[in-house]
Amino acid sequence: MGTIYTLVILILWLLLVPTLIGIIPASILPDRRRSWAVTFIAGYLLSLAVFELVAIPCMLLITYSAFAICCRIYLGVEILLASIGLFIGVVLIRKKKQEDLASGELNSITYRGIKHRLEAVFPGEQHVLAEDYMDPRGDVYGRRVRYSLEGKILWVLFGLLVLVQLIMAFTFASFDGDDAYYVVESVLAVQTDTMNTILPYTGGSTTFDKRHGLAVITMWIAFVAKISGVHATILAHTLLPLFLIPLTYIIYIEIGRMLFRRNPNKLPMFMIIIAVFQMFGHTSISTAETFFLTRTWQxxxxxxxxxxxxxxxxxxxxxxxxxxxxxxxxxxxxxxxxxxxxxxxxxxxxxxxxxxxxxxxxxxxxxxxxxxxxxxxxxxxxxxxxxxxxxxxxxxxxxxx
Structure with missing residues (x-):
């Protein structure tokens, strides 16, 4: 049961909550931009921005139990933002019901009903239909297209490459010297309820290190570790790459959609090339590709x-x-x-x-x-x-x- 609980919390906090929060900034986007991927990216950005605004004041102004107070405030703000996003989503679905003649499907729990609900919240996911090209007022630019058989095969190959990377990241956790500092900062935050006031190398008290302290990603990892019940080291080395590696590829997919707008069947080939570059980019210990697969959480x-x-x-x-x-x-x-x-x-x-x-x-x-x-x-x-x-x-x- 503990493993199931952990998995549910991680999916909830690293997938569902960012999506709901992302509905808020996505509401100012034109319909063709409001895909699930863009909403998800916007949600992650807003969540991290909120954490920065909460964590830095707690770290600098609170002497005792700084991390616990930071977690409570951030948890409350995130739940509030996710609730607002959920409310906006419900409003968009109801608005779609009023505009759509086939609104009966929106009330059903069939595949088409769920699909229509999702497209009401994420209209950028809609595919171009044949009649859309005949509508002089329609704007099919940016809408999703149907891929050819070759394109679908290339997407499967890309998915296999990503799957190999995820398996390797999960089963062959890489060790590097920075673990002695960055991962330990997260562990100390959870175990001692402090924020960058203990020197990771010795365990003794220290003054605030602004160079590392203001980069609060270690505290964010500690927060996820605390609410999920996973040890911060296991979370950083093993579990976070399963979420952060796909997030990176989602960003590259959105880049590719713009680069290959006129010929979207080239998009999966572009993603395969990116994935291969990531797998064989270990030409030194300092390349972005090396960090991507071996130090994903840093x-x-x-x-x-x-x-x-x-x-x-x-x-x-x-x-x-x-x-x-x-x-x-x-x-x-x-x-x-x-x-x-x-x-x-x-x-x-x-x-x-x-x-x-x-x-x-x-x-x-x-x-x-x-x-x-x-x-x-x-x-x-x-x-x-x-x-x-x-x-x-x-x-x-x-x-x-």
Whole structure:
């Protein structure tokens, strides 16, 4: 029963809760963007941003039982956000019932009924139908298409490659020297109810280490370990890769959907190439591929394999909107939506690594310059500057400690 309980908690907290929370930021996206994958990514970003806002004040301002208080506050906020997301989802389903002539299916528990409910919440998952091409007011751009037999076979091959990676990550946990610090920080938080006040190497008291302390990914791992009842070391080495590796590939799938919008059957081949690169990228101990499969849970790995690809995806998104600006009717909130997600990515970068604040800012500046040269939209400078606000606050806090 203990194993089943742990599995249910991990699925609930690492899959269901981020999806429900993601419905909140996804509500400002145009329908074609609101797929489950985009909602899930947005939910993870918002959850990590919230954890940063809760964990850092608890760590700096509370002397005793800091971790327990942090867990209570974060748990309450996450449940509140997930409840709001669930409420929005119910509202979207009811709205769909009023608009859809086939609303009777929305009341059934058949496959079609469940499918219609999911498409009401995640309209980006809808496939293009033959009659959609005949509708002069319809916008099939960005809608999902049916893959050819070759495309389906390639997706199966990609799934097998990912399965091999997950099995290897689960059965052959890799050890490295950073375990003596990062994993122990998570273990100490659970066992001693402290947050970065004990030196992992010796077990003695220490002053606050701002370089490692402000990157609160170790505290997030400790939180998941505490609510699931799994030892933090087992969680980091064995279980978290089963969730974080697919999350990374979901991000690359969204990147591929934009790169191969005109020929989606090339998308599974793109993903196979990415998976092979990840498997054979161990040309040194410092490559992103090495960290991806052997140090999946570490902040520097998540920075390289989650945050940076997310920034590239968002700039592809912005460029795509600018390219089709005259062909689509986007509201102002739809236009700034990717920039809002970029703010959350910057906050998540600070959760992963203190260095991520600087690297993310440099990448945003470089990509903004490229878009500025291509589209001559000087408003891009202002939007990019707004995304730097979390970075500036983080940097000022870092320098003041």
């Amino acid at each position: 902040g520097k790995s998540m920075l390289a394999n989650v945050a940076i690809p997310l920034l590239l995806w968002l700039f592809l998104w912005i460029g795509e909107d600018l390219e089709r600006e005259d062909k689509q009717n986007l509201s102002n909130i739809n236009k700034i939506a990717p920039w809002i997600l970029m703010i959350l990515v910057n906050m998540a970068s600070g959760v992963f690594s203190s260095l991520g604040v600087m690297l993310g800012g440099i990448l945003i500046g470089a990509c903004t310059l490229v878009l500025l040269i291509r589209y001559r939209k000087f408003s891009l400078i202002g939007m990019a500057a707004l995304t730097f606000i979390p970075n500036v606050i983080y940097l000022l806090m870092y320098l003041s400690l």
